[in-house]
Amino acid sequence: MDASTAPSALFQRIEASFLRQGLMRHLGARLVRVEPGLCEVALPYSERVNQQQGGFHGGAMGALADIAGGYAALTQLADEMEVTTVEYKINFLAGFGDGELRAVGRVLRAGKRIIVTTADVMHMDDSGKASACALMQQTLAPVPKKY
Template sequence: MSLASSSAVSPPTPHERVASSLARQGMMNHLGVQLVSATVGRVELSLPYGDKVTQQQGGFHGGAIGALADIAGGYAALTVAPEGMEVVTIEYKINFLNSLQGGQIHAIGQVTKAGKRVIVCSAEVVHIASDGQQTPCAVMQQTLTAVPQTY
């Protein structure tokens, strides 16, 4: 075995890459966002219900729902971005469908198309009640671009 081949470091898996970046997200950590899964082009995140994420009527706040959708789509984009790059959102459009209480919300972000300059993603957010019942909360489409990683 040559010295070069024994010292080669394999690139991180999509799950490792997303988990490492998510750990640096102050807002997501503050809200309690958890990584459920990450594969090439697809990321699922969860956010438990709590007083940090509610609006005045007690349901999940639209800002929390939108942030979770944005980050799920963004991390789906990260899984297809070149190594050494991060991604930032250029824009997104979200439709809110429901705001429910209790349980948790899950966002599933998926890459629709990865181009040379922009990555288009979508995300679906669902509420999962304590009895397992799932209700759609939001759908989002976003455009992102890769930027050099600065850390």
Template sequence: MEERILESFARQGLMRHLGARITHVGAGTVHIRLDAREELTQQHGYFHAGATSAIADSAGGYAALTVFPAGSEVLTVEYKMNLLAPADGQFLEAVGTVLRSGRTLTVCRLDVFAERGERRTLVAAGQQTLIRIDPR
């Protein structure tokens, strides 16, 4: 399962462009880390909400893929993010967690944390619906 997730992630141009990487794969959960770089910030120096949301979307999508049968694929149907605090840290960690996986639709929780030294702050939280695409 982990190999399938990592191979799929490696094909994502946006994640490669952002410099994101998967740091944990487990049944129903995936963590993605994004290190701070000037290119990822908004005008106040915090991580841009687009980068924050992008890694959350991918973490949830791959969390869902961990519970799908081999050969299946996943597409996001919708997601909503609440930005709770400025994303100020040395890196962000997005955690996607499957809440319920059905035959067709899966719902995931999305949490994004900013880390600076010993401080870990929840900066965004959301929910996502995904659809399983079975091989033909």
């Protein structure tokens, strides 16, 4: 579901959690799409997310992939639950210094104690051309919501 149309109940639930993310607000990330087992997040290029040579910082790419995978996992859980990352592994495929990144997280397996996700991070240039940027695999654990 695209955030520009009437949001679904699932989108609203994920967005309520997403908006509590201080890091994502600071970096300028936005929630783009939420479906069962899937979440897409965008991150525009800015001085908040660059490294010393002008490209997107790997930490910003990793954080974006972590968030996309985490919220994809959260779509599989009850309203009173959240998730926490146990670990992730990311491969950086290419660097970019403009446009925006799009991370699409997908659930590979949603168990009771462990959820495994993957996230593809793509770079979108100003003309709309998409290029592979990073690939992540992640393990998450369901935890009770504390808010």
